[in-house]
Amino acid sequence: MEPTKPSRVHLPDASGIAEAARVIASGGTVAVPTETVYGLAARADDDAAVAGIYRAKGRPDFNPLIVHVPDVTAAQHFALFDDRAIALADAFWPGALTMVLPRREGAALAAAVSAGLPTVALRCPAHPVMQALLKTCGLPLAAPSANRSGGVSPTSAAHVADSLGNRVDLILDGGETERGIESTIVALRSDGTWAVLRPGPITEAEIAHVLGAESATPASPKIEAPGQMTSHYAPGKPVRLDAQGAGEDEFLIGFGAVTGDVSLSSTGDLAEAAARLYACLHLGAAAPHDRIAIAPIPHHGIGVAINDRLRRAAA
Structure with a gap:
């Protein structure tokens, strides 16, 4: 893979944001930090620009993309918002929640x-760099994770460069991301039900508290949102879950009392584990070991989202 040229990496200052907006306006791709992971952004209103995302990622064309907007007013240009959608936006936007809503007829x-x-699928992100880019370019941005399709998501500019190299036109280096796993995706159904399509930092219980109703089983096995493919977030090596120790030639990712070559959180903090998940998988992928083993993660709160990513990484 060709090394990323230094000129492709910019600080997210006024000059960097302006150059990124120029690249976006011309139909190019920009890797940009959000509070979850780095996204590979392109203007969402242009077929050729969106094709550039698929080309860079090697992403299957049956997998939808999340459209990022600066606020709920902008979002309503593209989708139909009912009372439930407004309530969720009030509670969690800007933030790590993506809503799958009926596409507005004639949406650009x-x-x-x-x-x-x-x-x-729409999200209003909280990260100041992504917000600055959205407001500067004045366009909706399609932005899946900035990595090769199916691979480990990037939580730093270095991860983006290692995965995409010169396939990305520009990288805004905003440091390490805060939440570390992708946004929660919730689908609001026309029959009044709702379902979490991808667990994330905002839990199903938090959504239920706002909506006042329990979730329904996802309606269809068809992919409706990013991150639903059986094999995803893969580090390129066999992955063994629920490991209490390392086997022969295994790189062990620990958690809590299970120590390893690295640890998601030595104190058993699930939020810290989520933030470190992909960085640890990247370390495992780069290690000389043939396999990766991962300690058990409690299946509650953010642990549900972590285990979802780990199951797909191991598939």
Whole structure:
């Protein structure tokens, strides 16, 4: 893989944001930090620009993309918001929640962002760099994780450079991301039900508290949102879960009392584990060991989202 040219990496200062907005406006791709992971952004209203995302990632065209917007007013140009959607936006936007909503007829979005579905996935991110880029370019941004499709998501600019190299036009280096795992995705159904399509930092219980109703089983096995592929977030080596210790030629990722070559959190803090998850998987992928083993993670709170990513990494 060709090394990333230094000129491709910019600080997210006024000059860097302006250059990134220029790249976006011209149909290029920009890797940009959000509070979850780094996204590979392109203008969501242009078919050729969205195709550039698929080309850079090697991403299947049946996998929808999340459209990022600066606020709920902008989001309502692209989707139909009912009272439930407004309530969730009030509670969690800007933040790590993506809503899958009915796509508004005539919405100025490339068809590929919905991957043939009548819905669109929308998020208003909280990260100041992504917000600055959205407001400067004045465009909705399609932005899946800034890595090769199916691989480990990036939580630093270095991860982006290692994964995509010169496939990305520009990288805004905003340091390490805070939350470390992708946004929660919730689908609001026309029959009044709702379902979490991808667990994330905002838990199902928190969403239920706002909506006043329990979730329903996802309606269809068809992919409706990013991160639903059986094999995803893969580090390129066999992964063994629920490991109490390292086997032969295994790189052990520990948690709590299970120590390893690295630890998601030596104190058993699930928020810290989520923030460190992909960085530890990247270390495991780069280690000389043939396999990766990962300590058990409690299946509650953010642990549900962590275990979801780990199951797909091991698939």
